[in-house]
Every structure is written in C-alpha cells, then in structure tokens.
Amino acid sequence: MKARLIAAALALLALPALAGQTEPYYDVDTEVRIEGTVREVLFEVRYKDKAPFVILALEETSTGQLYRIETGPSWFFGEDLHAGQKVAIVGSLVRTEGDAKYVIAREVRFGGETLVVRDRRGFPGWRGGAAQRGRRRGRVF
Numbered sequence: 001m002k003a004r005l006i007a008a009a010l011a012l013l014a015l016p017a018l019a020g021q022t023e024p025y026y027d028v029d030t031e032v033r034i035e036g037t038v039r040e041v042l043f044e045v046r047y048k049d050k051a052p053f054v055i056l057a058l059e060e061t062s063t064g065q066l067y068r069i070e071t072g073p074s075w076f077f078g079e080d081l082h083a084g085q086k087v088a089i090v091g092s093l094v095r096t097e098g099d100a101k102y103v104i105a106r107e108v109r110f111g112g113e114t115l116v117v118r119d120r121r122g123f124p125g126w127r128g129g130a131a132q133r134g135r136r137r138g139r140v141f
Contacts, residue, residue: 038085072118
C-alpha cells in the first residue's frame with residue numbers, strides 16, 4: 001500500500017514535466033519597474049485560438065538590458081506604441097529567455113499617460129474575452 005502511494009505521488013510530481021512548460025503567470029512578488037526605449041513592437045499568439053498579444057522589445061535605459069514585455073491582446077491594447085518611444089513598465093518578472101528577461105506588464109506609461117492592463121493583483125482587464133471589445137479597454141490615466 002505504501003509503495004503504491006509513493007508511486008502515485010511520484011507520478012503526480014512528474015506530470016508538469018510530461019505536460020511541458022506551463023504558461024507564465026503574474027506574480028506580485030516579482031514585480032519590477034523598468035524604464036526604457038521600445039526597440040520593436042511585435043504581435044505574437046500566446047494562447048491557442050486567441051487574438052495575438054502586443055509584445056514590446058524594450059531596452060532598459062540605465063543598463064541596456066533587453067526585456068520582452070507582454071502587455072495584452074491586440075484588441076484590448078488600443079494605444080499606439082512604436083519603436084523609439086520611451087516607456088515605463090510596472091510588471092512581473094517571470095523568466096529569462098536567452099539574453100532577454102520576460103515581463104508581464106500591469107501598467108505601461110508613455111506620452112504622459114498610464115495604461116492599466118491588469119489590476120494590482122495581476123488579473124487581466126480583458127477577462128471576458130473579445131466580447132468585451134468596445135466596452136472595456138485598458139484604462140488610461
């Protein structure tokens with residue numbers, strides 16, 4: 001009986017490895033603030049059968065460190081960002097990919113405004129999907 005319990009526990013521990021890498025999530029304990037210059041604006045599919053996300057390739061001003069910033073789905077992110085623009089990001093540092101660090105944004109500040117894409121707990125403002133289009137976008141302050 002004890003051997004079966006141990007085997008079952010080991011099998012459960014192995015499931016995440018067998019299933020592959022899990023999607024990153026917002027962790028308030030890893031929140032960072034970054035100021036820098038947008039080097040590139042990309043549109044990448046993050047979740048199967050969903051709208052592409054706006055991803056910013058950002059170079060931090062003080063260190064030159066490269067970051068990939070996930071903001072939100074393209075339909076939700078109604079503000080115009082472009083390469084060369086100065087921005088400030090508040091977000092969760094979730095991992096490092098090669099030379100770039102990966103951040104999920106909560107706030108994006110640019111042009112004297114702040115676009116809020118997630119609440120203080122990290123929950124996305126686009127909950128409810130594209131059906132919320134037009135009724136709910138990132139709040140600009």
